[in-house]
Amino acid sequence: MDYHELLKSLAEPGEGKIVLLVSDGIGGLPLQPGGLTELETAKTPNLDALAKIGVQGLSTPILPGITPGSGPGHLGLFGYDPLKFIIGRGALEAAGIGFAMSDKDVAIRCNFCTTDAAGNITDRRAGRIPSDESAAVVQKLKAIKIPGVEIFVEPVKEHRFVVVFRGEGLGDAVADTDPQRTGVPVLKPVPHEGCAASKKTADIAGEFHAQAVKILANEPKANNHTMRGFAKKPHMPSYEDLYGLKAACIAVYPMYKGLASFAGMTLAGEPKTLTEEIDVLEKEWKNYDFFFVHWKYTDSRGEDGDFDAKVKMIEELDAVIPRIAKLNPACLIVTGDHSTPAKMASHSFHPVPTLFVSDLARTDEQEHYGEKYAVYGGLGQFQAQYIMSLALAHAGRLGKFGA
């Protein structure tokens, strides 16, 4: 019996609500050995108050030493084994712009590129043309029609856009058409040998590219494009199916909304700020069992390498904690999908301080929320995937295993 089968067999209906508050990339590093991390530096009286009545530990997103992207990082938090449930890059890119994929879709990450008169690539990113210019060119590609398939073309950022083919029997085992170097032509889309469904997709992709180069012929920079990461919608059991939870996602950024929608969460509201996210949480409180609330900027400022700015973003999060606590969730979890130390200006492999607050928590002796406190926390060190079983248990939503 695996983890999901186990949880599915034990999940019980209940009244207890769960809030999974994800401060993206909240874990960090001290700038100097022995110093304080961003979280330890931040003044967080409200999170510390929760630490006193809760229990904390360190969650490992994937495996020790492994740095997760946003996709696997969130899948782990949502209780999916991130090494088993892989979201293809095309599907992740579609999720990232909030495109709602269906089971008939194959999504592809495309890059505009520049080719010379001989058809050889001179710039793999079409000079990173500005997003507004790029979006105007994408608009022209919407004219492409191929019989038997519905086509969506959506801008992303700069030279990047997404193409989705929607049709019957489309496979996604198609190789990238980006040769990864200049001086050579864009590759033909080649299906994985012996896969008829992917041959169909490759044929459609070839036809799409043929029509696109005609439309793009007079563009100064974006006169060609490559295709990468052909991917169908991931097959993931839903929160409702696995845990019996009616789940809502409260997030600002499309990527996280997309990831949550793969898990079957409903996208609640259209918040633009953290304050608006908490507004949505309060407004929707009665309508869901589970709330995934996503705070982006701890990651963003970590990625910027700006220690002080990340500290401020943690303090902004702390300021809204009383509003969440006032709703009195049966289980509130404060965590991150990974660490993003300003010192590294990137995601990192370091485990994530994770705090549980619940009437059923076996409280520990920690009086602050932070990496060095979590080391001595009652939850010890554990895989992020188990946050979901712990959440269900702390909310009184899991029955006993065996007699």
Add this chain to the structure above:
Amino acid sequence: MDYHELLKSLAEPGEGKIVLLVSDGIGGLPLQPGGLTELETAKTPNLDALAKIGVQGLSTPILPGITPGSGPGHLGLFGYDPLKFIIGRGALEAAGIGFAMSDKDVAIRCNFCTTDAAGNITDRRAGRIPSDESAAVVQKLKAIKIPGVEIFVEPVKEHRFVVVFRGEGLGDAVADTDPQRTGVPVLKPVPHEGCAASKKTADIAGEFHAQAVKILANEPKANNHTMRGFAKKPHMPSYEDLYGLKAACIAVYPMYKGLASFAGMTLAGEPKTLTEEIDVLEKEWKNYDFFFVHWKYTDSRGEDGDFDAKVKMIEELDAVIPRIAKLNPACLIVTGDHSTPAKMASHSFHPVPTLFVSDLARTDEQEHYGEKYAVYGGLGQFQAQYIMSLALAHAGRLGKFGA
């Protein structure tokens, strides 16, 4: 190579004796955040003395957040993966009344129920008839004879009883006959499609039920019965086979004796109290390598929701510790099969404080035995299944893996 293959290949004969002292449901919760658990509240000078010379940690019975029943809880302690070795409900019920199953047996949990003149169930539990009345009715069912199969019918408690069919080639893939509601008849026993062995069992069960309803026709309440949890004896490698240990079970309650017998332990003595259990331990000390000693009442008082009474039961356990220590086992383990916090009045998912005392223990800095000390203990947090490999190692009974 899996865990069992590994241990089997490394197990070495030795003189060192192992005592696995299981205080059922010993782990607990503070009544208020930051307060003391039952174990932390109890005065345990003898256990604390062992903590000073031992090493402790927190064991997770199944997986984080999962609350185990007694069956999976003990299987984990005995070194079996509780998600792989599943004991069917019928076999567990048979174990619970101390019935010694053979490999030819299929055990079934039965409930007396009441049906009306049309044969429809009016009470699924026959008014929960008292145990003595029920036992008398069970006695009548012993008259049932079916050619080619030996039949055992044994009372359990109130409306519950156990039926065991013993014969050649009996399968256990037979669906429950309890329709789980009133106003409809008892279902026929239906075998899993295409399973001849289970068809044989289902036919016998059908004949048993037919004879039973004739015998029960004039009973005021218990005039019919349902059958659930058809189960053969679980196939588990024995302690002797896996670990090379001659193992004894010293327990008062039949359920734990049954579980131990599935692992091939010998049931030693017939103790009725904790003192008598230790008498048996002393008496049998020379005859076995491994002793599973079970103390029931920490769980019972936890289930009652009686914090103070559970504290007392822990103190009763503490009082016998010197007698065990005096035997000088090579490895003494003090643990529980799960937590049973009085605050929850039920089994819970919280990890269990687990103490190892051995001349080979790498001692930690803890001076008391308890949940909050175990958080800082030298063993960290680990799955209960590994208690057995740690026990063998601390008793000097495991060879080196690889050259």
